[in-house]
Amino acid sequence: MNHHVVSHHALMPIALRPEHIVMARGEGSWLWDEQGRRYLDMVQGWAVNSLGHGHPALVAAITAQAHTLMNPSPAFYNRPAMTLAHQLAESSGLAHVFFANSGAEANEGAIKLARKWGRLHREGAWKIITFADSFHGRTLATMSASGKAGWDTMFAPQVPGFPKARLNDLASVESLVDAETVAIMLEPVQGESGVWPATPAFLQGLRALCDREGMLLICDEVQTGVGRTGRLFAHQAAGVAADIMTLGKGLGGGLPLAALLASESASCFAPGEQGGTFNGNPLCVSAGVAVMTEIGRSGFLQEVAAKGANFAQGLRSLAERHTLGEVRGEGLLLALELGDRDGAGLVTRARDRADTGLLINAPRPHCLRFMPALTISREEIDQCCAMLDELLAG
Numbered sequence: 001m002n003h004h005v006v007s008h009h010a011l012m013p014i015a016l017r018p019e020h021i022v023m024a025r026g027e028g029s030w031l032w033d034e035q036g037r038r039y040l041d042m043v044q045g046w047a048v049n050s051l052g053h054g055h056p057a058l059v060a061a062i063t064a065q066a067h068t069l070m071n072p073s074p075a076f077y078n079r080p081a082m083t084l085a086h087q088l089a090e091s092s093g094l095a096h097v098f099f100a101n102s103g104a105e106a107n108e109g110a111i112k113l114a115r116k117w118g119r120l121h122r123e124g125a126w127k128i129i130t131f132a133d134s135f136h137g138r139t140l141a142t143m144s145a146s147g148k149a150g151w152d153t154m155f156a157p158q159v160p161g162f163p164k165a166r167l168n169d170l171a172s173v174e175s176l177v178d179a180e181t182v183a184i185m186l187e188p189v190q191g192e193s194g195v196w197p198a199t200p201a202f203l204q205g206l207r208a209l210c211d212r213e214g215m216l217l218i219c220d221e222v223q224t225g226v227g228r229t230g231r232l233f234a235h236q237a238a239g240v241a242a243d244i245m246t247l248g249k250g251l252g253g254g255l256p257l258a259a260l261l262a263s264e265s266a267s268c269f270a271p272g273e274q275g276g277t278f279n280g281n282p283l284c285v286s287a288g289v290a291v292m293t294e295i296g297r298s299g300f301l302q303e304v305a306a307k308g309a310n311f312a313q314g315l316r317s318l319a320e321r322h323t324l325g326e327v328r329g330e331g332l333l334l335a336l337e338l339g340d341r342d343g344a345g346l347v348t349r350a351r352d353r354a355d356t357g358l359l360i361n362a363p364r365p366h367c368l369r370f371m372p373a374l375t376i377s378r379e380e381i382d383q384c385c386a387m388l389d390e391l392l393a394g
């Protein structure tokens with residue numbers, strides 16, 4: 001069978017994808033389709049390819065691991081899982097790590113852990129305050145935790161117990177706390193809703209509220225963690241500690257890998273209460289070790305922060321020249337408000353532009369989001385800004 005004549009029709013139509021493009025190859029910040037057209041990739045699989053496409057250290061790590069051992073089953077320890085758990089625990093200050101296969105699964109684990117902790121320590125308190133416009137995943141519980149418009153009815157009934165407060169409005173959180181509230185869960189920067197950072201004062205206020213009321217603070221760092229904002233974990237910028245943190249996206253450098261981390265006192269699963277067939281398999285976890293090792297190199301995160309500041313400056317001058325709106329975000333998680341311009345239209349024109357395509361994302365109708373490889377060069381950032389300049393003028 002000639003695979004070039006196989007159509008896409010057997011794939012469940014869960015997204016509107018361009019019919020004329022089949023992606024074939026990637027290197028660093030660049031993708032090539034089957035026609036040989038190249039694209040500057042400022043999305044990177046939704047912020048998962050933290051080291052870009054095909055990073056040599058990552059490829060070497062998973063190639064060696066594939067030849068050695070891919071899955072001894074979660075019933076046994078394996079060396080890469082022990083190594084990555086150690087790296088994450090050391091760098092986060094959290095005692096224990098559970099590996100999962102997606103951000104949603106890690107967040108499900110966080111929700112279960114908080115409920116278990118409430119049963120043990122808070123007379124069965126079980127509700128978790130989350131936020132309007134938040135995003136925590138696509139399983140039933142994480143959709144219920146999310147504050148995305150329309151998601152409350154899409155697959156009703158919801159999983160109960162996720163009252164919604166407003167980001168950066170401490171009073172809106174306080175007014176929801178009752179005897180059954182066990183935790184507060186938030187993204188330090190709301191990613192899917194268009195890059196809206198929680199302020200340091202707000203995070204500090206949540207920490208104090210949790211301490212006062214005996215609640216857990218859960219940071220969903222699935223998008224913001226692992227260097228994305230120029231720090232290893234975004235909530236560290238506010239100088240607060242989380243009791244529970246989840247990671248995903250960039251952790252596996254493109255492979256499915258996520259993690260649930262908990263402090264010694266919050267880590268209360270008994271054997272048998274949490275698990276999963278593929279969880280902590282050496283192949284995916286070895287990718288995580290390679291990512292953490294690269295990001296941990298001296299100067300790497302400073303470089304992410306510096307390139308992010310450069311990029312933000314470039315976006316700000318575009319905003320000025322084309323009378324757009326504000327630029328938000330930290331490190332290499334940035335958004336550009338477009339005023340009344342159509343984001344989806346711009347995304348399509350950027351992708352299909354002559355010669356070289358540009359891959360960007362519009363999480364909201366008039367907002368662009370950028371989440372390039374953490375290894376992107378300054379020249380590539382300049383290329384992106386030049387292409388945007390031309391598109392905005394056209």
Ligand SMILES: *Cc1c(COP(=O)(O)O)cnc(C)c1O
Binds near residue numbers: 192
């Ligand atoms: C992407 C994302 C998730 C879901 O991760 P999946 O791997 O798609 O399940 C959860 N939380 C946040 C903040 C995310 O950005």
